[in-house]
Amino acid sequence: MARGLGKRYLSGGQQFWVFRGLCLEVEAGEMVCVWGPSGSGKTTLLSLLAGLERPTEGTVHLSGVRVSHLSEARSADLRRRHLGFVFQFFYLLPNLTAVENIALPLVLAGQSAVALPRARALARRLGLGDRCASYPAQLSGGEQQRVAIGRALINEPTVLMADEPAGNLDAASATVVLDILRGQTAEGRAVLVASHNTRIADLADRVVDLGVS
Ligand SMILES: Nc1ncnc2c1ncn2[C@@H]1O[C@H](COP(=O)(O)OP(=O)(O)O)[C@@H](O)[C@H]1O
């Protein structure tokens, strides 16, 4: 998935490498935890692997396609077809209901006719059956997280990425969310989770340690 990956940023007039020479392969049906303290580069790594950002050096393949060198439009198209990404702060649309947020990627892909029925079925599987008509502001943190996961899963992606999915949740909500993420491997998905939470590291098949920054 990643070969010789490096990302350099400029900060206060100084160039610095977040990481360099990173190689990573994630198989279908496998859950990998990207581990490291705050500032170690977890979000940067997921963004590169998702094709949301370009590496300074090295290559990234997503579902067999070299995403690191694609145009913005092609990379977005590849993500739509193969990747589900759960952002740390969810980015749900406040004026759409839970089920409409989940359905949104299908609507944008021109599949409006099937979008809402599929989103409702997925919401039920995520334990959100009775929350479909609620707006994000009316939902708990755990429920919002599950809506964000639903939106990431509606296109049935081959790869699911989640950035600090338990970061803002109480222990009980985190358990529900982690069960859902872990369960995706049984569906044949590759699951990549950035976290500094020992429960997630224990749950993963493998841990990639970014170390101290
Ligand atoms: N766009 C950016 N420009 C400059 N520095 C950045 C940028 N994004 C992240 N960084 C820096 O890169 C390092 C890694 O950040 P990040 O990937 O967000 O770490 P983590 O997610 O593990 O907390 C940090 O030192 C951060 O300040």
Ligand SMILES: [Mg+2]
């Ligand atoms: Mg981060």
